[in-house]
Amino acid sequence: MEKIKDRIGENPVVEKLARAEETAWINPKKECWDDAGETFDVRPEEIEGARARLERFAPLILRYFPETKDRGGLIESPLEEIPKMKAALEEKTGSAVAGRLLLKEDSHLAIAGSVKARGGIYEVLKYAEDLAVKHGMLKDGDSYAVLGEEENRAVFRKYTIQVGSTGNLGLSIGIISAVLGFRVIVHMSADAKEWKKQLLRKFGVEVREYEQDYGEAVRQGRALSDQDPNSYFVDDENSRTLFIGYATAGKRLKEQLDEQKIVVDKEHPLFVYIPCGVGGAPGGITAGLKWVFGDAVHCFFAEPVQAPCMLLGMASGLHNEIAVQDIGLTGKTDADGLAVGRPSAFAGKMMERVLSGEVTVEDRKLLQYMKLLMDTEEIFLEPSACAGFAGVSAMAAQEEFQKYVKEHGLEPVMGNAVQIVWATGGSLVPEEMRRQYLEEARILSLNVPGFAESGNWYKGNLHSHTVNSDGHLTPAESVKLFREHGYHFLCFSEHDRYTDYRDEFDCEDFIILPGLEASAVLYESEGSKLRPKVHHIHGILGTKEMQKQATKEPYKHMEIHPVDKYYGDWDGAKAAQKLADEMTSRGMIATYNHPIWSRVREEEFIHTKGIWAMEIYNYGTVNESATGYDETYWDVMLREGKQIFAFASDDNHNDGIVEDACGGYIVVKAEELSHEAIVKNMLAGNYYSSSGPEIYDWGIRDGKAYVSSSPVYRIDFIAGNCINDGTSIVCRSVDETVESGEYVLKGHEKYVRVKCTDRYGKTAWSNPIFLDRENA
Secondary structure, X not given: OHHHHHHHOOOHHHHHHHOOXXXXXXXXXXXXXXXXXXXXXXXXXXXXXXXXXXXHHHHHHHHHOHHHHHHOOOOOOXXXXXHHHHHHHHHHHOOOOOOEXXXXXXXXXXXXXXXXXXXXXHHHHHHHHXXXXXXXXXXXXXXXXXXXXXXXXXXXXXXXXXXXXXXXXXXXXXXXXXXHOOEEEEXXXXXXXXXXXXXXXHXXXXXXXXXXXXXXXXXXHHHHHHOOOOXXXXXXXXXXXXXHHHHOHHHHXXXXXXHOOOOOEOOEOEEEEEEOOOOHHHHHHHHHHHXXXXXXXXXXXXXXOOOOHHHHHHHHOOHHHOOHHXXXXXXXXXXXXXXXXXXXXXXXXXHOOOOOEEEEEOHHHHHHHHHHHHXXXXXXXXXXXXOHHHHHHHHHHOHHHHHHHHHOOOXXXXXXXXXXXXXXXXXXXXXXXXXXXXXXXXXXXXXXXXXXXXXXXXXXXXXXXXXXXXXXXXXXXXXXXXXXXXXXXXXXXXXXXXEOOHHHHOEOOEEEEXXXXXXXXXXXXXXXXXXXXXXXXXXXXXXXXXXXXXXXXXXXXXXXXXXXXXXXXXXXHHHHHHHHHXXXXXXXXXXXXXXXXXXXXXXXXXXXXXXXXXXXXXHHHHHHHOOOEOHHHHHHHHHOOOOOEEEEEOOEOOOOOOOOOOOOEEEEEEOOOOHHHHHHHHHOOOEEEEOOOOXXXXXXXXXXXXXXXXXXXXXXXXXXXXXXXXXXXXXXXXXXXXXXXXXXXXXXOOEEEEEEEOOOOXXXXXXXXXXXXXXX
């Protein structure tokens, strides 16, 4: 990074890119087309020559690919207006999208289902034509369909075509080359999707895989091809032929706009947004558009924040002499076709005086745009193909783009503008992969508050013992203690004795939750007092509806629940289930308490049905024997798909031996302090647990989990179920604090929760937000 800084100096754009921030950039070197076009390296006659060549090959394309019949063997994609998507983008950005919004669906190009069908197929056809001329395979007046005859295919079989690719270029080169008869080798980076490799293999293509990035696949492929005089390498980084093949799109678009009676001129500007990887495809398209529309067209590229190679090359002036890894980025992105670390110098230098600007976009937004388009227009694109929508959003809302409009005198005519998002791939994506993409997009589009918007906060302890079991305070003394410490509710969870002190202690600012702590005990043997294991399960009186649905009579005040006793051995899972069933059958909420203190194995309780929450922090047993931390078991249950909340409590006995009161509690958000309101919100997870810190707000918004809290030392976002899910924000020293944090969801998480810990180890825990479809 230091050597790079020495070469480029202080560069705010590069610094912003290095932080992986979304960036809107206007090209300061852009010139008017009269000046730039005069010396532009690719000339219009070359593009016209390519158009003519594609028309000559149309009969052969039609022979192999009947789906091109409607255009007589020419490969072209639809141009479709998307007004519902425009309205959705306006709602998303909070700004108006000027003029009309259209989608150029290269995602649905025949043969390869991506923009790469333009340049990639063109280059293979040109090579085939060169060989046909060399070997006398064509006579004057011959239709190019004769190249499909077996004797001509036999000639093509003597030659090999090779290419390095992240996916879509490999598909286009591989499919057309194999169909024509060539031997084909596609060198693919680790970022390439498995389904693309499998599809190529179905066509008989040899796929060679590399653990490194796209650049290494290209280097290896080029080196291998150079060793074989009968091998032809399609060089995405430097191919003029490829570039010209893409440029034929300019005149084709003009024809489609004319068909729809859409005018493009100074008074009716055209804005085009194109996803960019190495740069050949968007560069070629831009060249073609500039030769057709001149200064009436304004072209912008869009790249992922972790792989903005073209923007980095242009903004730094170093082009292919700099890679995204040089500034600390990974080059990795879910947009596999854009996972390129180093740009094409050929394309970058061509664009230096003609490109209007660039945007970078986070992966999660690509998936959000994909879902938005599917929801509004029922059009599926792969994530990389949606990058152009970031350009539309930037034009609507970003200051840099608005400044561009003003400086180019476009403000008065923006109402006449046509904006085109160039969709680069998607129609060949397998159905299962589509469902996976859309599910990830659904998760990344969720807006789920962790707490209800309205209500008051009420602090309470769910686990407390008095002289009615093995505690040392009377119920009145216990109520006095907790009220003095700011509590609003308390559950007397006496061992195997149900109590209901509501009539005695309920008042305007304090209530009792009736309940008990039911026991199943495994004794070492009959007559022994040693207890190798126990189950302790709370029963807390449920809502009115739960009481109404109860299948057994409710407990009465001071009623004894018989202890379930086992000797020598037990079926722990059955014992736990029996207790839980007894609690729920009486209209009560069941919780599972302090499993580490209870010495049970996880299989003896984690599958218990009917459990509302697990006690993950027990202040009393923490101080008694360090056996009150049970958070790990909670995650085991969550990862197995169990929808379960958690709570912190005291389990106070007030015996004076250890501190065990007012150290673990929950804080419930409810509309009022009543039994019904508190219990309903507990059941909904509308609370947090704590041993000290406060959580003010948390939830999921726009693909990110967020939290705000009292000052703490660290914030942890815990998510399931894959390696590296979640993140931690930790202060550099214990003297520092943090009060907020974010975690960018990856899209496959099943749940996410947050905990906030101060420098003394005191912690606040949220409940999980469940992200799988049936629970979100």
